[in-house]
Amino acid sequence: MKSNPLMEQSEQLAVCIEKLCKSLNKSNHSNTIFQIKKSSSSVYANISEAQYPQSPADMLSKFKIARKECIETESWLKLLYKTEAINETTYKTTRNQCGRIRRMLTSSCITIENKIKNN
Template sequence: MGQGKNVIYQLSKCFALRIVRLYCCLRDNRGEYVISKQLYRSGTSIGANIAESIYAQSDADYISKLSIALKEASETEYWLDLLYESEVISEKEHNSLVTDLKTIIGTLINIINKIKNKKREDK
């Protein structure tokens, strides 16, 4: 499936772009360097792993890449929570990003479960 028609790819890319913009804002305007860099790494890694999954060599490889993306999404949520709870980002910023992230997480879980269920049915 090409990247243009892959919904999870598009969701994760849009989210990564939001994370890049937030990172630049935190670094340049708010002087926050440590947590924002962690957020930048994990938030963009979600999409990178999804991009890799598109050309997976097997279902197991595909599930592995999506599972890594899921772990990165969980880490990203942790960094967003820390930024919010330390009052570096606003509640509005936090909620907007976490809402998008929850959509990505839910979509990843659905895809992974669908493939696992299909494999069980095929046995």
């Protein structure tokens, strides 16, 4: 099976966030934990769905949703860092992971938009 860096990165992010949330004090951060788990798993789910699109426009839509969810995940990470729930290393490492996925999604969106325009 051919390697898919976007799928691999999004799965790693979802797993990383799940593990991170398990380590947090749930009573102090329950809403943030719920939200970041939701957004990071949505990144993975939308990228997974985009692997079998109904059309190029469907794939583009899934990638755009995944990109928005990735940005949301970064926002929740920042909140966790600013409230001292996670340390700087964890914040930067996970934020960089989100950034890599976001850049891949942006590049993929541009490619798909150009294909749609040219057909």
